[in-house]
Amino acid sequence: xxxxxNNFESVVAPEIIERGNHYFKSGLVSDLEEIDxxxxxxxxxxxxxxxxxxxxSKGEIxxxxxxxxxxxxxxxxxxxxxxxxxxxRLSGEKLFEKKSTKGKKKNKRKTVADQIExxxxxxxxxxxxxxxxxxxxxxxxxxxxxxxxxxxEDSSGSNKSIYKRIIKESLRSGMDRHGFIDYWSGRRAIRGxxxxxxxxxxxxxxxxIEQAALIYQTVIEETVPALQYADDSNGDFGGIIEWGFxxxxxxxxxxxxxxxxxNLLDYCLSEFMSKNYEGWSDWxxxxxHIASRLIKEKDIEILFAKIDEMLKIKSKRENSFxxxxxxxxxxxxxxxxxxxKGKDEFLKFxxxxxxxxxxxxxxxxxxxxxxxxxxxxxxANDGIKLDTKRGWPGLVVEWMEWLYKIANKExxxxxxxxxxMKLFVxxxxxxxxxxxxxxxxxxxxxxxxxxxxxxxxxxRIGYYSTYAEIFIREERWDDLxxxxxxxxxxxxxxxxxxxxxxxxxxxxxxxxxxxxxxxxSQATGRGIYQDACKMLRCMKKLGAPxxxxxxIKEFKEAYKNRKALLEELEMV
Numbered sequence: 379x380x381x382x383x384n385n386f387e388s389v390v391a392p393e394i395i396e397r398g399n400h401y402f403k404s405g406l407v408s409d410l411e412e413i414d415x416x417x418x419x420x421x422x423x424x425x426x427x428x429x430x431x432x433x434x435s436k437g438e439i440x441x442x443x444x445x446x447x448x449x450x451x452x453x454x455x456x457x458x459x460x461x462x463x464x465x466x467r468l469s470g471e472k473l474f475e476k477k478s479t480k481g482k483k484k485n486k487r488k489t490v491a492d493q494i495e496x497x498x499x500x501x502x503x504x505x506x507x508x509x510x511x512x513x514x515x516x517x518x519x520x521x522x523x524x525x526x527x528x529x530x531e532d533s534s535g536s537n538k539s540i541y542k543r544i545i546k547e548s549l550r551s552g553m554d555r556h557g558f559i560d561y562w563s564g565r566r567a568i569r570g571x572x573x574x575x576x577x578x579x580x581x582x583x584x585x586x587i588e589q590a591a592l593i594y595q596t597v598i599e600e601t602v603p604a605l606q607y608a609d610d611s612n613g614d615f616g617g618i619i620e621w622g623f624x625x626x627x628x629x630x631x632x633x634x635x636x637x638x639x640x641n642l643l644d645y646c647l648s649e650f651m652s653k654n655y656e657g658w659s660d661w662x663x664x665x666x667h668i669a670s671r672l673i674k675e676k677d678i679e680i681l682f683a684k685i686d687e688m689l690k691i692k693s694k695r696e697n698s699f700x701x702x703x704x705x706x707x708x709x710x711x712x713x714x715x716x717x718x719k720g721k722d723e724f725l726k727f728x729x730x731x732x733x734x735x736x737x738x739x740x741x742x743x744x745x746x747x748x749x750x751x752x753x754x755x756x757x758a759n760d761g762i763k764l765d766t767k768r769g770w771p772g773l774v775v776e777w778m779e780w781l782y783k784i785a786n787k788e789x790x791x792x793x794x795x796x797x798x799m800k801l802f803v804x805x806x807x808x809x810x811x812x813x814x815x816x817x818x819x820x821x822x823x824x825x826x827x828x829x830x831x832x833x834x835x836x837x838r839i840g841y842y843s844t845y846a847e848i849f850i851r852e853e854r855w856d857d858l859x860x861x862x863x864x865x866x867x868x869x870x871x872x873x874x875x876x877x878x879x880x881x882x883x884x885x886x887x888x889x890x891x892x893x894x895x896x897x898x899s900q901a902t903g904r905g906i907y908q909d910a911c912k913m914l915r916c917m918k919k920l921g922a923p924x925x926x927x928x929x930i931k932e933f934k935e936a937y938k939n940r941k942a943l944l945e946e947l948e949m950v
């Protein structure tokens with residue numbers, strides 16, 4: 379959506395314009411500043427106090443950002459209120475008041491950046507130093523930015539205490555008096571940590587790998603426990619942790635010093651066993667993934683021992699069998715064996731671990747590649763038996779997909795049809811329906827469609843929309859009409875009207891009338907009335923103007939006390 383400062387009212391939803399206009403007129407926009415050329419910020423008072431940022435380029439509003447929770451449209455009322463305030467500032471006049479501008483000369487406006495530049499040019503070194511010192515002592519966020527910006531890029535570990543302090547103070551800045559970081563304060567709580575990570579990226583670009591890795595490690599160590607007292611619904615904390623892991627992975631590819639490699643390997647193995655990550659299996663295994671990129675052949679036994687030790691610990695807990703943990707362990711071991719050992723070793727490992735999905739997948743893929751289709755089918759069918767017994771229907775479907783793939787490789791028409799039917803009925807999509815159809819002659823297909831419809835009955839998938847799609851594809855309009863009649867809700871009628879109106883206008887008119895009567899008898903509110911009137915207009919287009927007039931007359935009498943309805947009926 380393109381929005382311009384001079385026409386935003388014509389492209390944004392009217393209700394958002396109305397609310398934003400009200401906020402602006404009510405004086406709820408404050409601290410409007412042009413931070414830099416055409417980059418504005420403001421504070422808007424709403425349910426809470428929100429920060430808004432707007433960027434304009436050649437009259438077009440190219441960026442807008444508000445930290446409110448609104449997500450039902452592209453732009454919120456706080457941003458609109460700010461745009462009104464900017465427009466007023468740029469025009470030099472009060473909006474909504476006509477004033478003569480004849481003879482007025484506009485002064486070039488100064489941005490905040492211009493004003494700061496002027497001050498810095500005039501101020502002495504000692505004055506600036508005093509201000510920076512005093513403000514850093516008073517303001518946590520500024521102090522963190524300052525400390526982060528001037529971190530020395532040495533290779534020692536002496537800075538870890540500084541990193542910890544920056545992270546802890548950043549988190550503290552978002553805490554309430556009970557020590558909890560709520561949804562609204564999450565962004566503030568991680569701001570200092572983001573600055574620290576950005577600094578680490580800069581250090582990494584300068585090839586100071588140990589120093590950068592130390593920052594990433596400290597961020598992970600200190601931020602994961604914060605999830606116990608923070609609302610991370612928007613994923614800000616998780617994103618910070620993922621950033622740390624991603625960049626630690628990046629470090630592994632840059633390390634050339636043997637001691638640095640060994641230090642990071644030892645660190646990852648130690649953190650993998652740490653209780654800090656209990657309940658966060660993804661991140662726990664990420665340490666082993668990083669370690670697997672650092673090991674040499676002599677380290678394999680140590681790494682495998684750590685994995686087995688962790689699985690043993692997990693197995694002693696309640697609900698001991700954890701499919702995810704076991705599969706991650708097997709996957710990591712397999713990749714290491716494949717990299718360091720010969721083909722015989724990794725094939726032996728696969729055969730030994732077929733109970734785990736990733737290994738069975740690899741085994742089937744290898745068998746297909748070797749054109750050993752009988753073996754591939756045996757492996758897939760055994761997978762179906764195993765996972766049916768375990769009660770894992772998603773994996774049963776996956777093994778059927780392998781059998782379908784093998785059938786296509788073998789050009790086995792009966793099996794292609796068999797597994798295409800099973801997969802379609804299991805809700806895996808119309809690509810299987812299309813494949814099935816392509817294997818039949820036109821005169822055979824009608825009967826086969828009836829078989830498919832029978833097979834769909836009683837399945838767990840949303841049969842209604844699947845039935846409808848089949849009827850549309852096969853142009854079975856009578857069947858589609860009967861399906862709509864089974865559930866004549868307004869959304870259903872609207873969804874399929876374009877397919878039915880050519881053949882069944884009278885039936886659609888009757889369905890609309892039924893839906894309107896039901897709607898008005900069960901609910902009130904202008905939105906409901908607008909929907910009802912929209913349906914009346916549809917009836918009119920379908921060729922029933924007299925019927926619509928009769929219904930309007932009837933509704934005006936029956937609901938004469940519903941003022942909003944009467945107003946909407948007048949506009950039909």
